[in-house]
Amino acid sequence: MSIPATAAFTATLGRELRIATRHKAEWLMPPLFFAIVVTLFALGAKPGDPQLAALAPSVLWVGALLAALLTLDRLFRGDLEDGWLEQVFVGPAPAMGMVLAKLLAHWLLSGLPLLLLAAPLALQLGFPSGAPLGWLLLGLLMGTPLLSVVGGFAAALTVALPRAGLLLPVLVLPLLAPVVIFGSGAARAAQAGLDPGGPIYFLAALLVLSLTLLPWAATAALRNAFD
């Protein structure tokens, strides 16, 4: 009986989404956290301060980054402790499928809501609507999967560690520095009426590079957790 190579992918994706339906409250945490961070920033500034609009890209990108980190710690840990990871690595289908499904599920459940919420929050900060907002969202459309892939790799590295939550931000920060630079750089360029093509293409390049390198690295890291 030949096992389709995507068996691990489809099985895990279905499982992740079904588990998510049992934890409805957990979905709301990242967007809620994102809204709180942005609002606190606004409260920290003078009411209706024009400077806030200039800082909006940075605030939105860093806010989304931190919000995505929240749900990363539990990405693989539960399945390691339950024994599902064991079954995946021992099973016939390639384990990378499971990792890709996990990253996709994390993006759908944590990344996408942040992207949708970014529009109203941007306007709240006084970021110009219209084309600049479009470029900001395009940047985040590529940035949020990057957060999931890079964060997923860090989560895989620390899956066997009890208190990995403290370590994740330190592991993820340097790997995401270029993402924040190009992401908010594109939004600032659009805001200033310049052509944001350059940074957007760099962001796309980073996304493609991460999608090819990091799932493999995360799978190797997870396999390491059994040793």
Add this chain to the structure above:
Amino acid sequence: MTTLLSATALCIGRGDRRLVSDLHFALQPGDVLHLRGRNGAGKSSLIEVLVGLRPPQSGQVHRSAGDAFHWVGHRNALNPDLTLRENLDCWCALNGVPGDGIAPALDRMGLARLRLRPARTLSAGQKRRAALSRLLIARRSLWLLDEPLSGLDGEGLAVLGQLMNEHVTGEGAIVVTSHQTLPGKLPRVTVIELG
């Protein structure tokens, strides 16, 4: 008589500590290999190497049945929030196995009425039986069981004994770790004492 599982010059360790040195064996259909020893002697490490979950320090493991074997580890692979049925559905999807074997397997393990209960509400014995029910969902010639008896109640032990007996007489082979004696009457049991 194809050998289902063989090991040559196998050395296994946990961290930098050597647990098993220079192990050789070949498992024929009908054989039962019982790895016995006190806790921490390396039983789990050894079977995890045989399953391919961990690399040996040296030596080779060869599984002739390709990837088609059953692995029941310490952990039952049951997500607490999914129902028993959903957990087994996920396992079938992962292994490309049709789901219609689930119902009879649960009946045989006496778990039929717990089918729709979330896994977290099951007792330890019930969870162990749920993990063992996977052995019936898909026919595989090689079984690798890590401490299958742990948590099993009296009735569960009896069922497991029957399953192992039927499997072994039906041209199957089993590698099992346990510090207790195995249930049921098994024709050919070779014991490897560890630690």
Add this chain to the structure above:
Amino acid sequence: MSGLFEMGGYGIYVWGSIGCALAVFAWNLAAPALQRRELMQRLADPEAMENDEA
């Protein structure tokens, strides 16, 4: 000799940098040595041999 230390007005920056450099050099030599001594003591008594983790 006064020009020696005053470094054309940049004294504290130059000597600050040299000081930090010497501190890092010293740390890089001392830390492994201290680690070695502590390790030797720990490995000397048999109990340390038994536990699995480092």
Add this chain to the structure above:
Amino acid sequence: MWTWFHRLASPPSFYTFAERLAPWLLAFALIATGYGLIAGLWFAPRDYQQGDAFRIIYVHVPAAALSLSLYTGMAIAAVIALVWRIKLAEVAITALAPVGASFTALALVTGMLWGKPMWGAYWVWDARLTSELVLLFLYLGVIGLDAAFADRRAAARACALLAIVGAVNVPIVKYSVEWWNSLHQTSTILKFGKPTITTDMALPLYGALLGAYALAGVSALRRMQNVLLLRERRATWVRELLAERAA
């Protein structure tokens, strides 16, 4: 050649090799650094543009160069450790990380101390300084991850993966910071050009560079020996060593 390398890779022979090499390397390091610093501080002529402040290059340049070379070395050890599972390479990762981190921190501090007289501010978002900062976080990530694992082998494997992904990230960070830096070239800041180096300025710099590399080498060798002793504490060669030391 291959058998020589294979023999060296076995822990006991590496330990004795390091034990013999370290004292000579240390002596060379002290001499070269001594010459580099003394010649650089007092005998090299003053820079026409920056005056004596330029003398900070005698510690800043070696530290910055080392911070990158040590990370590259760690990434190479990581590839060897993952692909050929050689224990020595695993040990090298754990040993190189703190040495690299210390020199990266030194490069940052000396860069800031150099920045104050030259640019008027300790921290200026200069491309090089910012890349150095991100590199420091990469090192701290590896050190933090290594410290978090109880089992040394699992730690080495995880740090190897992080070091490789980090290594891929270093040029990306450098480029993105340079691109980001070029966006806001604030006119008030004097462009931080490389001071023109005359030969009598350069000689001490080579001395300081070689000295710093040798010193980093000694520190890394000693740390590798320590990690080897820990990981091979049950092996007979370690027991003999302890017996000798006790006698």
